[in-house]
Amino acid sequence: MATHEKPLLLFTSFPLAGHTQPLLKIAAFVIKQGYEVTFIAAKEFEPAIVAMGATFVATPGVMELVPPDWFAQRESRAIGYERILYDHQTVMMSGIVQKTQIVDDTLVEMRGENPNRQIIMVLETFNQGVLPFKYGRPPPRGFDLFPKTIGVNTLPMYIQGVDVGPFLMALPPDSTPSGRLRNQALNKLYNESPFSQALTRGYNEKYFEAGATRLPEGFPGDAWVTSWDVTLQLCSTSMEYPMSDLPSNVVFTGCLPLVTPEPAYRYPDWWSDVVENHAKKKIVFVAQGTVAMNLRELILPTILGVADRDDILLVTTLGMKGATLPADFVVPGNVRVADYLLYDVILPYTDVFVSNAGYGAITQSVMAGVPMVLAGESEDKMETIMRTTWAGVSWNVKTQTPTPGQIREGIDAVLKDSTFKQRVVELQKENESMNALARIEEQVVKFTE
Incomplete structure (x- = not known):
């Protein structure tokens, strides 16, 4: 399939502004470099995607997937692990099956329209709609292998390691011998906790429902970083905890630049x-x-x-x-x-x-x-x-x-x-x-x- 043409790029992100906006910046930049982009996103982002010259494909927005009383139910949960678990179960896990099928359908359509063009996926790591393909779901029709994947991490490093405690415990890094013993013990206790077990069970059920045939190992967040051909961390190393066992596929890019607003941007009256x-x-x-x-x-x-x-x-x-x-x-x-x-x-x-x-x-x-x-x-x-x-x-x-x-x-x-x-x-x-x-x-x- 090698050609002298630039590959087609398929973008997708978790359908919230904080997860989508960084990929919009990236997509706008690569379009200016001559790449053709298709972007799977929630309907609210369609105007920005079309304006930059990309092809828009709709995926359900978060509010289309959560229960009607979601906000009230969320507010009734105690701040901390109870609310975080509720968010994962009702927001992050919602739509994994639909998102996976939309990725499949979009790739099939792109292959049908461009049988000789390479396709590369640029995905926000929290999206979840690509992960089932990495764990046993067959490649879309027309593909012998799933396209190369570039993960873009729009969160802190959501992984466990010898130098850091469990994510969501908000502990500083510690690579001393005693610190590593602390990290090892806490990671084990955390992974065996009711919170972590419920998180793992919920995601695994959704991955299987979306066509996966095997499961990621360990804490779910590890797979969100390690499953891609490369994962880009949107900051410098000075902004992230040092990890001696950082996965080899992680590359620090630095933070994305600020953008100059369009001439038609409407400033507040004041x-x-x-x-x-x-x-x-x-x-x-x-x-x-x-x-x-x-x-x-x-x-x-x-x-x-x-x-x-x-x-x-x-x-x-x-x-x-x-x-x-x-x-x-x-x-x-x-x-x-x-x-x-x-x-x-x-x-x-x-x-x-x-x-x-x-x-x-x-x-x-x-x-x-x-x-x-x-x-x-x-x-x-x-x-x-x-x-x-x-x-x-x-x-x-x-x-x-x-x-x-x-x-x-x-x-x-x-x-x-x-x-x-x-x-x-x-x-x-x-x-x-x-x-x-x-x-x-x-x-x-x-x-x-």
Whole structure:
């Protein structure tokens, strides 16, 4: 099948913004380099995918798969392992069978239309719709072997090793002899825990239902990293725990660059306040992402924490178009609110970023050279916070539901201690020098026949 043409690229990601947005950046870049891209994504991303010149294929969005009362049920679960397990069972596992079939159907269609073109898959590692093919599901019709796979990891390294404790226990790395004994014992206890057993059982059932004939070994997260021909970690090594037994297929690319908004991008009506006050006041930006939508957890405490501060202009995005603050909430004069605002737009003006630590958000903050105040305990947030704290670029509030005083304390600590800013600028330069997008294209070139 060797030709002089560039291979066709099939992208797919878990259908949430934090998992899809990084792949949209990558897809837009490789299209400009002359590659043809097909992108399997939730319907909400179709306009962006079509606009960049890719072929869009729909996959069910998360809210199409979860129960109607999902948000209320989620909020009723205790923050920590109970809520994390519920999220995995109702969100992450949902749609694995459908997503796998959509990948199969799309590859069959691509092969039928281009029988002599090589196809390479670029997949977000949390997607789950490709894993069954790596564990026994036959290749799609028209393929002797499944295409080469480039995994893109949009999370901290979700794997176990001799130098690190179990993921989701939020422990710092320890490679000393006693530390390795600790890690070994805790990983064993963790893997035998009811939480881990339920997680493993649930994923294995879905993989079998999607056509797998054998199971990944060990903790499920290991397979999400180790199953691909190469797995690209979207950060520099200084942002991830050192692991002496890091899988050989893992390549660090550096963080993805910030993007310049399109000329037609619509800024909030108050945007001039940010531009004009950038040199006069400290700009604090607070966001909770697109999953943790209870504004009382972080956004409202942050607003209240700086409400009387003439030296601070606080900007917040509510994470969803059309979202609003509670009707009875009075917005202080030093606060500007947007329902949805691109992080790439506001971060270059920001002095401190307050966040619940979505991984994409912290990498964007690093690329803008902005230190962080982080508060989060759900999903993978606690692990992200531990890594940024270890790297010296964030203040850890150590709760998902901080008080206004705790947020204020964190903001003041970051503003007063210049080492946070110095360290994040060091990481910014380190990651910029790695040229992540070029490194990603290099992997495509390596796999081109």
